[in-house]
Amino acid sequence: MTSDFQAIADRVEIEALRGEFTDAAMMRDRARLASLFTPDGVLRMPNVPTEAVGREEIRTGGERLQSMWDFFVQNTHPGSIQLDGDTATGRAYMHEVVRLRDGSSHLNYAIYHDRYQRTDEGWKFAERVYEVRYVDNTPLPGSAPSAAGPTTA
Numbered sequence: 001m002t003s004d005f006q007a008i009a010d011r012v013e014i015e016a017l018r019g020e021f022t023d024a025a026m027m028r029d030r031a032r033l034a035s036l037f038t039p040d041g042v043l044r045m046p047n048v049p050t051e052a053v054g055r056e057e058i059r060t061g062g063e064r065l066q067s068m069w070d071f072f073v074q075n076t077h078p079g080s081i082q083l084d085g086d087t088a089t090g091r092a093y094m095h096e097v098v099r100l101r102d103g104s105s106h107l108n109y110a111i112y113h114d115r116y117q118r119t120d121e122g123w124k125f126a127e128r129v130y131e132v133r134y135v136d137n138t139p140l141p142g143s144a145p146s147a148a149g150p151t152t153a
Contacts, residue, residue, distance in 0.1 A: 010088065011081050013123045014116055018092045021125070022076040028066055034059035037125045038117050045130040070099040071144035079111070086118040087126070094130075099140055107136040 017036060024033035034055040037043070043052045043061070052061040066072070079091035094110040115127040 007083055010083055010118075010123070014081050014088060014090065015078060017116070017123050017125065018076055018078075018090075018112075018114075021128075022074050025062075025072070025074050030059045030062040030066065033062055037128075038119060041125050042127045043125075043130075044128070047130065047132045047135075068100050068102075070101050072096070072098045088116040088123070090114045090116065097140065099144070103139070105137060105140040107138070107140075108132055109134040 021033060021036055024030070024036065037055055037058055040054055041058065043058050044050075048065070050061055050065075052058040073096065075095045077093040077095070079093050081088055081090040092112045092114065094108065094112060096106070096108040096110065098108075099105045110130055110132045113129040113131060114125060116123050117126040
């Protein structure tokens with residue numbers, strides 16, 4: 001019974017880790033996002049293409065991408081988690097909307113293929129690989145509130 005409770009706790013903590021990733025991305029908190037990885041963790045985004053190894057590269061790579069955005073919205077949908085002692089694998093499903101400063105737009109449906117590692121600080125990403133399954137580059141008709149100016153009542 002104890003191992004059942006540990007498995008539940010592990011799954012909850014891994015799901016929280018994935019939620020923290022999305023929150024850090026949405027809040028543009030690149031230092032927090034990088035802290036969610038093991039010190040030698042890897043973030044791979046073949047469609048960009050980019051590969052960042054280690055927390056510092058993950059932070060600076062995220063800042064570089066962020067500087068290109070007019071706006072960015074990311075939603076994470078739960079996927080699978082397979083526990084194996086102090087390691088685990090899983091997937092998270094993504095829906096993203098982004099408009100770059102150059103005016104191009106992207107609507108993505110993607111999957112993060114994850115490897116997790118239990119550490120003294122809790123579960124961390126050992127690796128995240130971003131796989132785009134669908135992209136629509138049609139210009140977005142809306143605007144970000146900051147781009148539209150202040151709203152009036």
